[in-house]
Structures are given as structure tokens and as C-alpha cells.
Amino acid sequence: DARVTQTPRHKVTEMGQEVTMRCQPILGHNTVFWYRQTMMQGLELLAYFRNRAPLDDSGMPKDRFSAEMPDATLATLKIQPSEPRDSAVYFCASGTTNTGELFFGEGSRLTVL
């Protein structure tokens, strides 16, 4: 059963620490998305890739967030330094452009103290 895998599922860290979240998209999918979910803002698109190339990261705070796809099986979202306002659930999703739908991972819940 193909699924998007995210690690870690839960992360508690202190303000100022670096946080890296990882995502393994479904094999064969050519688009990868990072979303952030909070009670106040709902689901926000942070960044997305097509064929490993970054297409849009306008939703990300550039000074502290970075997203990369070092290869087709791994996408990373890094926060450095982390702040309490970054506390949220971060979702990775993958899909193929010819179907238009996205498959979501179970999310990484980040708490920054």
C-alpha cells in the first residue's frame, strides 16, 4: 500500500534549535508539497516541487525556512532557528501532474518551546 512517509511524527524542541523534517513521497510521483496546519491559519502552502525542481516557495519565511529535494525519494523542510510561532503540524504530500490529486502523509507535529 503506497503512502507518503514523514519523519519525525512528533518533535519537541527549544527556541533557536534547528529542526529538519523529512518526507518520502510515493514512488513515481513527480510533485511534492509542504503544507503547514495551525488552528489560526488552517492549511498553508509553504513550498512545492515538480520533478525535484522548486516551483514556488513564496509561502515560506525565507530567513529561517528552507526546502530541498536531494533526490526523488526524499524531500526535506528545515527550520533554523526555530521559534515558538513555528509550532504546527507540517504535512508533506505527493502526486502526479496528470491526475491532479495529492496524497498526504500523516504529518510532523512540531512544538517549539
Next chain:
Amino acid sequence: AQSVTQPDIHITVSEGASLELRCNYSYGATPYLFWYVQSPGQGLQLLLKYFSGDTLVQGIKGFEAEFKRSQSSFNLRKPSVHWSDAAEYFCAVSPGGYNKLIFGAGTRLAVHP
């Protein structure tokens, strides 16, 4: 700019009652439309999607949705709700395809026995 409006933040229904969740979108052309469901602590699961053709689409778990171009709406329906349907439901639009999804704020459904 494209946007999605879900007017109802919370809805409570009795088990066995019918359900309709509202969704309106703002987009110049006909977008790709989706409904996703999120159970607590889980990722988002696709219920159904509309790309073109028949305006009444069937999805999983007995859900259906109807696209009405004149009203820019894509409302989700279920004739008889089960207690396991309690979750949060998100309507999403993908302008022009390419998987990029813009989500509504979500509607949280509670089901009374």
C-alpha cells in the same frame, strides 16, 4: 486571487441524518475541485474530485458532491451519516491543475448518536 470558502465552521448532525457541507470557490475558469477528510491526528484523505464531465461525482464512504458552475459551488453530501464520519472536511481548488491545492478553512463535523 483564487480562494475557497467553507461557510460552516462546525456542523452537528444526528446519526442517520442527511448531511450537506457547503463550499464556494473563486476562480476565473473551471478549476479542479476536491473534498478531503481529516480524522484527528491523521493526514488528509481524498474523498472525491471533479475535473470535468458529469457534475455529480461519487466518492468513497458514500459521499457525493455536485459542481454548480452558476453558483461557483461544490457542496458535499451524504444521505445517511455514520458516527465514524465525525472528522474535519476540507474543500480544495486546484487552479489549472498541477496539483497545487488551495484549501478552505474546513468544516468540523460532529455526529450525535
